[in-house]
Every structure is written in structure tokens, then in C-alpha cells.
Amino acid sequence: MNSVLKVAKFEIKKSRKRYGGGSLLLIILAVAISASLGYASIITGIDSDRGIYTTNVKVDLETFTSSSSPDVALFDSKLFVERSDRSLAAADELLKYLKEEHRKRVEKEFGEMAHPVRVSVVYLEPSGITPPERVVEEKEKPPETGGKVSESVGNKSSSGSALKTTTAVAATTAVKTTTTPMAVEETKPTTPESNATYVPPEDIKTPSLVDRMVLAFLFVIPSYFTVQVFSSSLLEDKLLRRLEVLLSAIDRSDLIFGKMLPYLLLSLLSAIAVSIYLNSFLAFLFAIPVVLLLFSAQTFVVMISRSYREATFLLLVVSLLITIYAFIPAVFSTAIPLSKISPITLLLAYIQGEELAVSDLALSFAHYLIMAFMLFYFGMKALNPDISHGKEIFQKLIEISRLSVTSNYAAFIFAFLSISFAFMAELFAILAVFILPQQLMIPALLTCVAVVEEFIKGIIIFSSPTLSRGIFTAIGFFLGEKILILFNVLHEYSIAFLGQFLALPLILHIATAITIALMAKKGYAKALGLAIALHAVYDYAVVMLLV
Amino acid sequence: MFEIVKKDMKLMFRERTFVSVVFLIVFVAGISSVVTFGLIMLYNPDYLGFYGTSKVAVVGECFIESCYDKKTAMELFKSGKVDAVLIVSDVDGIKYVDVIVPDDEIKAAQVLSYVKKLLTEYEEKLRNVYGVPNLELKVYSGGREIEIPSGSSTVFKFIYLILIPLLSITTAVVAAGMTIDSVCEEIQSRSIEVLLSTPLTPFKISVSKVATPMIFSSLLTALWLLLLALNKVDVANPVLAFIISVSITAFFVSLGYLMAAKFRDRERAQLLFSILAAGSLPLMVTKYASPAVMVGRAAAGAEIDLTTAAVFSAASFALLAFSPFIAKIDEI
Structure with a gap:
């Protein structure tokens, strides 16, 4: 511990020397510039989409400019688009705008009848319903998402103050009609202020994590x-x-x-x-x-x-x-x-x-x-x-494996723990195969899984390519996989990981591990290649035959 | 001079630099579709008809089949047999709906997008009864009526106004990082002394130190533009997008070179550079006049301010050309 602190102290001293005087000042200046640039971007807002689409009519929208060959054309309540992403996107944006305009128009013309349905969302824990004394607080919406809503409500109340009173009546009647004391009733708005939470259905905001x-x-x-x-x-x-x-x-x-x-x-x-x-x-x-x-x-x-x-x-x-x-x-x-x-x-x-x-x-x-x-x-x-110096990265990995995996037990433990890396790599593989055509997705994913698993096992086995090392590695890896199944994390992806079978994966892992161990003498690439091929063929066969 | 460029390029390929950067770019471009999909689901869960099959119980005004009295509805909700309870009360023809959803973000998001659709349809029905016009707009493409997936615009803007500018900036940042490394490595490992003892002038050494990253990043830019096209992302104006993107790189490489030549120390130069790059990133992807946004807009086929683009490109290349004069890496 003492020497840790000593090294830490030395490190701080080194940094202090490096960032002493002018350098530190420059860094602070850079931080200040960065912060003000960041702040400037916040206060000036986003205008990168200015005039990105074109249309034939004049619309009061920053994202549109007029053009004689527009992305989207409007002729008496019909929109005409091309089959291009840009045209579809423009139509989507224009539709949103037209809906908004229509809404303003009917609100002006029909007052509160423009929105014959008003919604208030109450978040409630289903198991927490029975105790009558529990008061469930309605979640407040963040001001920026609620801004538009309160604005439209404001418009309506200026056109007729009847809205507020009627809502209050609605709330009280709802409370009176029930006799069973349930927690929901406490959430009923009883003051005119809280009536603002009744919004037209299109304004319902789903919770967002952004x-x-x-x-x-x-x-x-x-x-x-x-x-x-x-x-x-x-x-x-x-x-x-x-x-x-x-x-x-x-x-x-x-x-x-x-x-x-x-x-x-x-x-x-x-x-x-x-x-x-x-x-x-x-x-x-x-x-x-x-x-x-x-x-x-x-x-x-x-x-x-x-x-x-x-x-x-x-x-x-x-x-x-x-x-x-x-x-x-x-x-x-x-x-x-x-x-x-x-x-x-x-x-x-x-x-x-x-x-x-x-x-x-x-x-x-x-x-x-x-x-x-x-x-x-x-x-x-x-x-x-x-x-540290020289050699290829792959050679280095094997060298590190040789230094780390010193016994069969170590091989077992490392194989068991390395399932974390396999899991991470396989999740990336799932992300990556998304871009492929549908019929290629499963084969590509299975190949990726085979590559990842055999590569990890291979690196461990190459520490000392013997039969026993191979078997210990295979069993460790297999157990790691099963632990994940136990946690149920792979529930939905068990097809890709072939998690539902017990004996078969064990046999597979041992078979490929032995292949790697025996073939290692003929070259690492050959050993891995063969094991990967074996694994991929097996996965594919199992998926085709059994699932 | 070309020897140094050749040496640096060779080193880059041997050290897998090129491979890892290409991997990086491919990865960013590749998972973009997945990220877009996820973001859309966050902003707008009804994109791609992601309504699911939520079960709701209605109390009061009965507008769908599953109507109950309040007590039964709440019990169904409590036992998880329904996902939401809609308590509808009528006041002078206006329906006030209390929607009770589980206090769990994931479930609430799914249920609410379904309830939203349900109630919007109910509203349209009521408007017809009350004589309030609904917006009747039909979309046609190639003579047939089509449905526009809501969120198309968000996806489009994400790809052209965020992803492509980000790819362009990543390329520039990588090239600048490379410049800093290659200058500082020569200085810190004192191999610059060896280079200076050759017939090469300090100026030529400096030029070759900025030339290599420029060649590298030009290849990279062409590559990701090609990858985008292969990924069925239309690139409307590839030449313009390429030129602006390479000028951003020129600007960043000049900055990187100047910082490296000034500090003569990788750690400080890299830190200073990354702080500045991170700070300016938000402006670079949100502003109409930002060169990175112009790359995206050129790819989208949208109009850009050509004067600004021309001035920026000219200024960047001028800075790149003059940077070996401004700071030389001669004295040790």
C-alpha cells in the first residue's frame, strides 16, 4: 500500500511539472473556450435543418423552402411523394406541420369542442393500490415537454373560461360516483390548476429517457x-x-x-x-x-x-x-x-x-x-x-496468455470468467448483423459467435496446447455460458447461443477445444480456423434441425 | 520528402492503424441503423407500428368492447390482467379520460403509445359526430396511396445532419491525432536528430508530417462515402461532400501540427486538442453554417451556403500550407 501511495505521489509530481506554468494556463483557457462554445451551442439552438426539404407551397416552416421540383407536392388535400428517403421524410415533416395547422384552425373555430377527448395520465404501482391512505402523487412533467401542452390549454381557457369549471366538475363527479376508497381517487384533480394535465390524446407524452x-x-x-x-x-x-x-x-x-x-x-x-x-x-x-x-x-x-x-x-x-x-x-x-x-x-x-x-x-x-x-x-x-517491445498483437496475446494461464485450474477460471468478453463481443455481433439482409442474419450471427468463442478459447489453450488444458478450458467456458442462462439474460437470444441444450454444447466445446490443442502445432491460424469451422457448422446444423 | 511520407504510411499499415480506423468508421456507420432505430423508439414508440398488444379496461363511457365497473377494472389492473385502466367521464359531451398506467417506465411507454392511438381514433369518431372536421390528407406515390411512417423525418435528419457530420469530424480528429503523434514521436524519441542530419530540410520534414495524415484521411473519407452509398444512404453530391470534409481535416491537421510543434510533448498536445475538439463538437453538428453540417447537407442534396464553404475550404488549406512556416520542428 505504501509503495502504491509513493508511486501515486510521484505521478502527481510528474503531472504538476508537466502542467506547471504556461501549460496549465493554456489548458484552463481551452476548457473555458470549450465551455463557452458548448454554452453558445445551447443558447443559439439547432438550425442545421434549415431549408433541408422543398415543397411547392409556401409553408411557415424553417425546414422548408419552395422549389419548382419539390420533394413533396401538395395539391388539394393530397400529398405527392417520390419513393426516396428524402421525399418520404419531407412528407412526414409536412404532415406534422399540416396537422398542427389544422389543429389551430379547429381550436379557433370550435373552441373546446375541437378536442372532445381529454386525457390525464396517472402513474400507479399496481401492487400499491389497496391501502386507502396512500396518496399517489401525479408525476410532474418536465417544463420543456409540457410547454406546448399548457400553451394550447391556455388558448382554450382564453376562448372560454367554462373549460376550467367543467373539468373541475368532471373530477368531483368521478370521485363521488365511487364508494370503494381507492388510491386513484386521491390523484383526481381537485383544484383548477391541476386541470391543466388534461390534454388531447395526440399530446400524450410517453416517458422518454433522452x-x-x-x-x-x-x-x-x-x-x-x-x-x-x-x-x-x-x-x-x-x-x-x-x-x-x-x-x-x-x-x-x-x-x-x-x-x-x-x-x-x-x-x-x-x-x-x-x-x-x-x-x-x-x-x-x-x-x-x-x-x-x-x-x-x-x-x-x-x-x-x-x-x-x-x-x-x-x-x-x-x-x-x-x-x-x-x-x-x-x-x-x-x-x-x-x-x-x-x-x-x-x-x-x-x-x-x-x-x-x-x-x-x-x-x-x-x-x-x-x-x-x-x-x-x-x-x-x-x-x-x-x-512491450516488438511482436505482433496476436503473438503478444498468446505470450500474455502463457504468463497468465499457468495451470489447468487457471485455464478453467479464465475460461469461465472470459464469458463476459464473449457476451460483449456477441452483443456487438447482434448489432452488426442488423445491417445485413434478413436471410443472412442468422448464418452471419452464428459465424460471429463461433469466431468469438473459439478465438477466446484458443487464446487460453495456446498457453500450453495439451489435451487436459483444452478440456479444462472447454468446461470453464461451458459453465460460464450456463451461468448466463441461469440469470436468464439470454432468454430471448437463446437461439443464437443455443442455450436450451445442455449436453450438446458441452460436447461441442470439448471437441473444438481438443481440435485447437491438437492442431496448435501445425499453426495457430489453422487450429483456430478448423475449430471455428466446426463450431459454425454445428451451430448451423442445430439451428436448422432442432429449432 | 516522399520517403518520409512513404515511411509514415508504411508504419501506419504495419501498425494496423489503418485497419483500426477503418474498423471504427465501418462500425459507426454500421450500427447507425440500429442506433437510429433505438432513438426513434425512444422519441416516438409508434414508429414502425410499435403498438404491441396492450390490454386496457374502460370504466364509464364505453367506447371499446372491454368495459368494466371501476372496482373490477382496478382489480384486473392490480393483478396484471390489464395494462391500463381508462376512466371516462362525460361532461357536456367532452370525455375526460383518466389513464392509469403502471409506474414502470418500460411498460408505461408501451401501453401509452397504444392508448394514444386508441384515444386519437375515439376523438376522430367523436369529432365526426359533433361536426368538427378531421384532417383528411392522403399521400400518393407513383399513383398509389401510401402510408408515411411517422418518424421518417427524424431518421432522415439523424443520418444526414448528425451521423454524416460525425463521420466527417471523426475522420478529421483521427487525422489530427495522427499528426500530433507523428510529430511528437520524432521529437520525444529524438529520431528528429537523425532526420535533420540527412539532406532533408526542417521545412520538408514538417510538410511530410502534415501530408501523410491528409492522404490517409482523404482515402478514409472516400471510403466512408462509398460505404454509405453501399448502405443505401443516397449521397446526392459526393464531390462537394468530399471537398468540404477534407477541408475540415485540413483545418484540424493544421491545429494538431501547430500544437504538437509548440508543446513538443504528446500528452499535453493531445489533451489540449481533445478539450477543444470536444467543446466545439456541439456547434459543429447543430449549426447551418458549420462545415461538418454542410458535408451532411451536400450528401442530402440540400442547399448550402457555397460562399461560406468556399471561404472555409480556402482558409483551411491556406492554414495547412502555412503551418510548416509558422512552427518548424527543427531545434531540439
Whole structure:
């Protein structure tokens, strides 16, 4: 511990020297410029879509300009479009506008009869209905989404004040007609102010995560900069062979953690600051797995890259992958239960005040922390002159595997844990095959799965290509897969992962692992190729025959 | 001079730089369709008819088949047999509907988009009864009536006004990062001393340090434009999009070169550059006059301010041409 602190202190000193005097001033200036540029973009709004579509009539809409050969043409309540994306998009935009105009017209002409249906949405926990004393508060809508609504209500009340009173009557009658005391009644609007929540059906807003998505980024964005400074500093020490000198006096793990500590603390502090700002004090905990994964992945990349250039691009790629992996699931949280695998999805749910299932929390945190731990571990093993300088990346991976996987038990454990990486890679494969034509999706996905799984197993087995190592690796990997099935995360994708069968996957994993072990002498590429082919053919056959 | 360019290019291919950047770009472009799909579902769950089959119970004014008394409806809701309860009360012909949905974001979003559709139809029906006109608009394409998927415009704007500008900026940022690395590597590893002992002048070395990333990024820009076209994204004006995109790169590469030559240290130059790039990113993707937006608009076939584009391109290339004069990487 002492030496960790010593290294950390040294690291801070090094940074202070580098960012002393003029440099720091420049960085602060850059931050100030960046902040004001960001602010300028907020206050000036978006106008990138100005005049992007064309139409034949004059419309009071920024996005349209008139043209003699328009994207969308309007002739007596008929819209004419071409079969191009642009034309369809223009029609969609114009339709929205015309609907809005029509609405204004009927509101002006018919007053409150323009909207014969008014809706108020009440969010209620089904299990919490019975206790009569419970008061359910109606969720307030954020002002920016409610703006349009209150505006239209305002218009109506100016045309006739009857609206407010009638709504109040409606509310009270509804309360009176029921005799069973249920919690819903408490939500009934009883004051004229709360009547504003009755809106026409087209104004119903479905809950949206977009605003909070931006909030989630606040937790992680400062870490991108700290992790960048960390990896730069580590890379410099590595390339100038300072790490090798330090290694003679300090333990590997102490050295890496000591160097990382100041930056990690900075990231943590920024996440805590965001938590306090959002009044959601424990929210920063959800950012920790993502930040740790970022740090560990960058450590690993620094250790295996040969030059600044190579490192820069690999760092960019892994940061992007992690960002996508953490944030994209949150986009799908309204549709795909699997999205709970990302701590960011859970973070958003937590800020919203939703209850989180312990199993979701455990799975998501374990998933990220296992990957972070393994990358740290491999990064430390790679801190070795043989690996640091020279050689191809694939050769380095095998070298790292040789240093890390020292026994059959280790092979078992690593294979078991590496299911996290397989899972991540396979989710990316699912994203990637989306762009393919439908009939190619399943074969492409199955091939991807075969490549990912055999590659991971192969790297572990190449540490010492023997029969026993192969079998231990296969069993570890198989158990890892089954654990995921147990957690039910793969429920919907079990076709792709062939999760519903027990004995067959075990036989497959052992068969391919033995292939890899036996073929390794003839070349790694040949061994992997054969195993992948075997795996893919098996997957395809099973899908075709049994599913 | 060409030797250095050749050496840098060779290194890039050997170190898988090109491969990883291409991978990056392909990945960004490839999953764009997925991201668009997800965003649309967030903004607008009824896109692609994502209504699902929610079950609702109606209390009071009965406008669909499944009507109950309030107590039964609430019990059905509690036991999860229905997803929402609609309590309808009539006051002078106006129907006030309390929609009770589960306090769970995912379910509520699905149920509400269904309820919205249901109640909008109910409103149209009532308007017909009350003599309030509904908007009757039909859309025709090639002589046939078609249905416009709501959200088409959002998808279109996402691809041309966010994704393409982002691809253009990513290319420029990557090229600038490359410039910083290649300049700082020569300085920090002191290989610049060796280079200076050759007949090459410091000026020529500087020129070659900015030339390599420019060649690289031009190839990359052409590649992603081609990939977009293969992905059935129409690129209306590829030449214009290419020229503006490459001028953005020229601007970024000049900045990267100047910072690297000034700091002579990768860590600080990269940090300063990324802070500035991150700060200007929002402006670059939201403004009509932003060159990155112009790339997207040119691809979409929309009009752009050609004067601004020409001035920006000329200024960027001028800056690129002059940057080896402004800062030389000669003295150690």
C-alpha cells in the first residue's frame, strides 16, 4: 500500500511539472473556450435543418423552402411523394406541420369542442393500490415537454373560461360516483390548476429517457479526459523504458495502481460531484464499473502497443467500444430487457427513482468488474520487456496468455470468467448483423459467435496446447455460458447461443477445444480456423434441425 | 520528402492503424441503423407500428368492447390482467379520460403509445359526430396511396445532419491525432536528430508530417462515402461532400501540427486538442453554417451556403500550407 501511495505521489509530481506554468494556463483557457462554445451551442439552438426539404407551397416552416421540383407536392388535400428517403421524410415533416395547422384552425373555430377527448395520465404501482391512505402523487412533467401542452390549454381557457369549471366538475363527479376508497381517487384533480394535465390524446407524452441519457454522460465524460492523461503518461513511461526501471524496485500491481490512483480519484470525484448536483447521492456508484473498465482497457492497450500512433488508435477504438457498450443499451431500455446488462441503464432507472432488482445489479456489476479485473491482470502480465517491445498483437496475446494461464485450474477460471468478453463481443455481433439482409442474419450471427468463442478459447489453450488444458478450458467456458442462462439474460437470444441444450454444447466445446490443442502445432491460424469451422457448422446444423 | 511520407504510411499499415480506423468508421456507420432505430423508439414508440398488444379496461363511457365497473377494472389492473385502466367521464359531451398506467417506465411507454392511438381514433369518431372536421390528407406515390411512417423525418435528419457530420469530424480528429503523434514521436524519441542530419530540410520534414495524415484521411473519407452509398444512404453530391470534409481535416491537421510543434510533448498536445475538439463538437453538428453540417447537407442534396464553404475550404488549406512556416520542428 505504501509503495502504491509513493508511486501515486510521484505521478502527481510528474503531472504538476508537466502542467506547471504556461501549460496549465493554456489548458484552463481551452476548457473555458470549450465551455463557452458548448454554452453558445445551447443558447443559439439547432438550425442545421434549415431549408433541408422543398415543397411547392409556401409553408411557415424553417425546414422548408419552395422549389419548382419539390420533394413533396401538395395539391388539394393530397400529398405527392417520390419513393426516396428524402421525399418520404419531407412528407412526414409536412404532415406534422399540416396537422398542427389544422389543429389551430379547429381550436379557433370550435373552441373546446375541437378536442372532445381529454386525457390525464396517472402513474400507479399496481401492487400499491389497496391501502386507502396512500396518496399517489401525479408525476410532474418536465417544463420543456409540457410547454406546448399548457400553451394550447391556455388558448382554450382564453376562448372560454367554462373549460376550467367543467373539468373541475368532471373530477368531483368521478370521485363521488365511487364508494370503494381507492388510491386513484386521491390523484383526481381537485383544484383548477391541476386541470391543466388534461390534454388531447395526440399530446400524450410517453416517458422518454433522452434527457437523462445526457445526464448519464455527465458522469462519464470527465473520466474520458482523466483516462486520456493517465494512458498518455503510462505510455510515455513505457516507451521511454521508465517502467522497467521502476519494476526493479516496485511490485507490478503497486506500480500500475499507484500510477492510476490520482486519475481514478479524479474521475470518482467528478462522478460524485455530478451525483450531488443531481441530488441523487448514490448514482456515482453506477458509473464506477464503466470508469474502471475504461481505465483497465486503456492500461491493457498501452501495454500491448508499440508506438504512440498504434496506441492512439487502439485507445480510440476501445473507448468507443466501451462507450457504445455502456450507453447504447440505455437507448433500448424501453424495449429490450437485456439492456439492463449496462450499469448506465440502471443508473438512469435509479435517477428516475425506480426500484432495481438485486439480480440485475449483481449481474451488470459483475459483468463489468470481471472484464475490468481481467484486463488489469493481463495488463500487468504484459508489463514485460518481451511483450512491450516488438511482436505482433496476436503473438503478444498468446505470450500474455502463457504468463497468465499457468495451470489447468487457471485455464478453467479464465475460461469461465472470459464469458463476459464473449457476451460483449456477441452483443456487438447482434448489432452488426442488423445491417445485413434478413436471410443472412442468422448464418452471419452464428459465424460471429463461433469466431468469438473459439478465438477466446484458443487464446487460453495456446498457453500450453495439451489435451487436459483444452478440456479444462472447454468446461470453464461451458459453465460460464450456463451461468448466463441461469440469470436468464439470454432468454430471448437463446437461439443464437443455443442455450436450451445442455449436453450438446458441452460436447461441442470439448471437441473444438481438443481440435485447437491438437492442431496448435501445425499453426495457430489453422487450429483456430478448423475449430471455428466446426463450431459454425454445428451451430448451423442445430439451428436448422432442432429449432 | 516522399520517403518520409512513404515511411509514415508504411508504419501506419504495419501498425494496423489503418485497419483500426477503418474498423471504427465501418462500425459507426454500421450500427447507425440500429442506433437510429433505438432513438426513434425512444422519441416516438409508434414508429414502425410499435403498438404491441396492450390490454386496457374502460370504466364509464364505453367506447371499446372491454368495459368494466371501476372496482373490477382496478382489480384486473392490480393483478396484471390489464395494462391500463381508462376512466371516462362525460361532461357536456367532452370525455375526460383518466389513464392509469403502471409506474414502470418500460411498460408505461408501451401501453401509452397504444392508448394514444386508441384515444386519437375515439376523438376522430367523436369529432365526426359533433361536426368538427378531421384532417383528411392522403399521400400518393407513383399513383398509389401510401402510408408515411411517422418518424421518417427524424431518421432522415439523424443520418444526414448528425451521423454524416460525425463521420466527417471523426475522420478529421483521427487525422489530427495522427499528426500530433507523428510529430511528437520524432521529437520525444529524438529520431528528429537523425532526420535533420540527412539532406532533408526542417521545412520538408514538417510538410511530410502534415501530408501523410491528409492522404490517409482523404482515402478514409472516400471510403466512408462509398460505404454509405453501399448502405443505401443516397449521397446526392459526393464531390462537394468530399471537398468540404477534407477541408475540415485540413483545418484540424493544421491545429494538431501547430500544437504538437509548440508543446513538443504528446500528452499535453493531445489533451489540449481533445478539450477543444470536444467543446466545439456541439456547434459543429447543430449549426447551418458549420462545415461538418454542410458535408451532411451536400450528401442530402440540400442547399448550402457555397460562399461560406468556399471561404472555409480556402482558409483551411491556406492554414495547412502555412503551418510548416509558422512552427518548424527543427531545434531540439
